[in-house]
Amino acid sequence: MKHFNDLLSSASNDQATSDYMTMSFIRQFEQRLLDMFSQGLMAGTTHTCIGQEANAVAIMGALDREIDTVWSNHRCHGHFLAYCGDAYRLFAEILGRETGVCAGRGGSQHLAWRNFFSSGIQGGLVPLAVGTAHADKEIGAITTVFLGDGTMGQGYVYEGMNLAALWNCPVLFVVEDNGIAQTTRRTAGVAGEIGQRGAPFGIRSRTINSTDIEELREAAIEAADYVRTEGKPFWLHIETVRLHAHSKGDDTRPEEELRELRKRDCLDIARNRVSGETDALDEIVRAYLDQCFETAMADPEACA
Ligand SMILES: Cc1ncc(C[n+]2csc(CCOP(=O)(O)OP(=O)(O)O)c2C)c(N)n1
Numbered sequence: 001m002k003h004f005n006d007l008l009s010s011a012s013n014d015q016a017t018s019d020y021m022t023m024s025f026i027r028q029f030e031q032r033l034l035d036m037f038s039q040g041l042m043a044g045t046t047h048t049c050i051g052q053e054a055n056a057v058a059i060m061g062a063l064d065r066e067i068d069t070v071w072s073n074h075r076c077h078g079h080f081l082a083y084c085g086d087a088y089r090l091f092a093e094i095l096g097r098e099t100g101v102c103a104g105r106g107g108s109q110h111l112a113w114r115n116f117f118s119s120g121i122q123g124g125l126v127p128l129a130v131g132t133a134h135a136d137k138e139i140g141a142i143t144t145v146f147l148g149d150g151t152m153g154q155g156y157v158y159e160g161m162n163l164a165a166l167w168n169c170p171v172l173f174v175v176e177d178n179g180i181a182q183t184t185r186r187t188a189g190v191a192g193e194i195g196q197r198g199a200p201f202g203i204r205s206r207t208i209n210s211t212d213i214e215e216l217r218e219a220a221i222e223a224a225d226y227v228r229t230e231g232k233p234f235w236l237h238i239e240t241v242r243l244h245a246h247s248k249g250d251d252t253r254p255e256e257e258l259r260e261l262r263k264r265d266c267l268d269i270a271r272n273r274v275s276g277e278t279d280a281l282d283e284i285v286r287a288y289l290d291q292c293f294e295t296a297m298a299d300p301e302a303c304a
Contacts, residue, residue: 001295004085004288011284016273019213023053023270024278025285026078029087030244032289033077033094033108037248041297043096046108049078051211051243054266055176056082058216059144062224065115067141069132071125072118074109075176079146083116087289091296096303104302123147123154126173130160133169133233142170142227150181152190152197164233165201171233172223173198178242183252198235209239211266214273241265 004025012018030048037046049056056078063070065083072079080090086101093100094108101113109120119125129145136143151157152175164171177194179186186194195207204226208219216238223236241261245251251258271278 001088001292002288004081004087007284007288008085011281014275016270017276017281019054019057020267020270020274020278021281021285022057022082023213023267024282025085025087025289026053026056026081027267028282028285028289029081029090030077032091032293034244034248036094042094042108044107045247046077046094047075047247048244049075051241051261051265052176052178053078053082054211054213054216054270055174055238055240058213058220059146059172059174059224061217062220063144064141067115067136067139069115069129069136069141069143070117071129071132071143071145072111072116073122073125073146073148073151074118074120075148076109076111076118076146080111080113080116080118084113086113088292088295089113091293092299095296095299096301097296097299098302099296099299100302122151123157126154126157126160127163129171130164130167130169133164133171134167137170137231140228142172142224144172144174144224147173147175148181149175149177149179149186149190149194150184152194158197161198161201161203161233161235165203168231169233170227170231172227173203173233173235174223175235175237177237177239179239180242180246180253182246183250195235195237197237198233201233203233203235205235205237207237207239211240211264212269213266 060082089101096104111118133143198205223234
């Protein structure tokens with residue numbers, strides 16, 4: 001099976017096109033998962049990152065994926081696809097096939113592939129992220145850990161931040177603040193300012209309210225470069241939008257609010273930056289995902 005990166009290099013020769021294609025790849029992957037769920041093809045649940053694709057592309061582009069480690073969360077598909085592009089193995093994993101990322105045993109939320117790991121336990125990977133950052137100092141690698149605004153109530157997040165600051169661990173904390181946790185508004189569950197959570201620990205921080213890949217890339221590079229060169233943690237707080245339900249049908253937000261949020265769709269912003277025709281790019285991605293999906297479907301089941 002051709003790798004997505006080969007597809008990307010043959011179809012795009014500039015940054016804007018490559019960004020758009022990668023984000024379209026993630027969006028279309030997620031939309032297919034929702035279709036697969038409706039068709040009863042998937043066991044368990046799934047959380048799509050529709051609306052947040054630019055964060056994944058910006059952050060992964062700022063890392064050295066040969067050596068850096070990434071710890072993700074329940075909303076991990078975009079992070080994973082931007083990390084390695086392996087849609088075939090991710091489909092196979094979610095479909096419970098032997099050929100999946102974790103031989104079909106991890107499912108949608110529990111991935112382990114090279115230096116990429118995810119878990120559905122909110123914030124549970126923060127202490128591990130501090131650990132890999134500490135351990136990998138000698139090879140010049142940094143660690144990134146993704147969190148949501150609804151994870152700000154977990155005590156071990158702050159225990160991890162404390163140690164990261166105390167021991168100068170190169171950890172990039174990325175908070176994807178979409179303003180809602182399942183159906184609970186951030187305003188109902190989180191006191192104070194998320195962007196200021198790093199300050200009491202002496203952790204350099206930045207808040208960026210953007211869904212624009214170019215702005216996000218600049219912020220991601222600034223943060224990752226700081227972590228690598230200074231050997232210290234960084235708290236990057238991204239104010240973003242979740243454009244789909246938390247999981248499948250559990251979106252209680254009024255249609256009017258969703259309509260407003262859709263005006264911030266990162267894919268639309270990225271599309272407007274592409275000089276050529278984007279329908280053809282979407283079609284290339286669609287055909288590629290067809291192939292990945294059909295190959296995964298034909299693979300043997302893991303637990304048969
Ligand atoms: C320790 C723990 N408590 C509760 C849950 C159930 N749960 C899964 S996702 C979620 C909301 C997470 O919200 P947030 O951190 O804002 O991330 P988002 O879903 O918005 O990406 C909850 C409560 C869990 N997975 N882990």
